[in-house]
Amino acid sequence: MKSTKSFIRTFALALLSAATLAQASTITGTVTDKTTGKPAVGDVVVLVNPMAGMAEQAKTTTDAKGHYSLEKPGAGPALVRTMHQGAEYFIAAPEGGAPGDLSVYDVTAKAQGVFIDADVIQVEGDSGQLKVTERYFVHNTSSPPVTQWSAHSFEIVLPADAVVDGVGGQRPNGLPTTIKMDPDGGKGHYSFNFPIQPDDGEKDTLFELSYHVPYSTGKYTFKSQMSLPADNLALILPKSMTFTAGPEMTFKSIPEDPGVQTLVAKNAMPGKVITFTVAGNGSIPREQQGAAAGQQPGMGGADGNQPADAATAAPDNRPGGGIGPPVSGSDALSKYKWWILGGLALVLAAGAAFLLRKPAGAPGAAPSAASESYSYAAFAPVSTTGKNSALLNALKEELFALESEKISGTLSPEDYAQVKAALEIVLKRALKRNS
Secondary structure (H helix, E strand, C coil): CHHHHHHHHHHHHHHHHCCCCCCCEEEEEEEEECCCCEECCCCEEEEEEHHHCCEEEEEEECCCCCEEEEEECCCCCCEEEEEECCEEEEEECCCCCCCCCEEECCEECCCCCEEEEEEEEEEEEECCEEEEEEEEEEEECCCCCCEECCCCCEEEECCCCCEEEEEEEEECCCCCEECCEEECCCCCEEEECCCECCCECCECEEEEEEEEEECCCCEEEEEEEECCCEEEEEEEEECCCEEEECCCCCCEECCCCCCEEEEEEEEECECCEEEEEEECCECCCHHHHHHHHHHCCCECCCECCCCCCCCCCCCCCECCCCCCCCCCHHHHHCCCHHHHHCCCHHHHHHHHHHHCCCCCCCCCCCCCCCCCCCECHHHCCCCCCCCCHHHHHHHHHHHHHHHHHHHHCCCCHHHHHHHHHHHHHHHHHHHHHHC
16 A cells, blocks of 8 residues: 555656656658548648647648658647548657558448447436436448548437536547537437547447436436447446336346446347336445456557546547447456446546636637537646646646557556556545645
8 A cells, every 4th residue: 555655646746847858850641541542632630739729730731642741849749630521530649750640531421330339328326316327339340441420420319307417439549538419309319420430440439428317216217219229238337226127128137246237238229219217326336446447458548449448538539349249148248347337538538627627717729620529628728726736737748648658559558557547546636635
């Protein structure tokens, strides 16, 4: 315990005292259209600073061979962004002369081979309110590979009385970010203006949202409905709560963890209403979540593919996880389990966005001109006053740098898990003192 505390304190002090010398450098790379297998000619490539509201630092256009070159004005994290047929693609700006190659895809409003691998619903009941976190792992196995993107890239149906608290997304290998979700039709119907890129191996696209519903009676019935075929519909809830399935589908209990209940139904069809009822109160053990995060590094937050292992929000921009076909018992959710219970990079990013955001009235950076309406609040400049502002600024930069290093492969999973756990603890302590 002493060694852990010593490491955290030392790490926090290092963050506060660390300083980098600004050095200009040249970033070069090639943009390739993976749909056609040819160079992406004439695509605009921009170097952006995620710590300054995605402010543009340099801009150019790819030549006849898809090549580009950008001058990076100084040290510090940066992203290389390109836009192809209206959809954006990112990578972390490479260091040390490494190539900054990007892959892009042609865009279509509806792509073949897009389906939900898993819709994972996590519920907690307390004080007359049912808190829900829902995560959709969406595969795109189109061939040739194309990006599904429009104002209605992905549609969902929430309970009519749901109050949305936050929305996030992550592309395969991408960093988590808050994204745009618009009302779409009837009450509880929403759509995402966010690209569903082709899978990168097992890494898919993640949509995550948190919401709450009234729970004064201590009992609530969900009426879940899919817009795409779903291989798995999973529910995670505390042991102290009860679950009752409706007549439409059979849920199977998966005894993966002693602290929670995990129930899974298979092959949910689009448009079919699936009902289930939860009752009682309880919460997912937070201590257990932290331990899980340390055990299973991963996610686009962590793995480039999920949040802290989970979790499952890169610079190459992509997310997810990929629950595979259910084999028996616990294997059905093995690829998502710790993603779901671990600290979750999207949750961390959302927390950073809330706690490190500018105070009301502070001048904000101009929003990105990108059509995807991203909100990079988690990486926005911090104007917090008081004795913890320096630490919060350092943590903000270190969180982004950590995810970038993980995605680029310059940080081992073991080192990532250790540093991420330390950062989370330091962040929580600093925020508690600042509150």
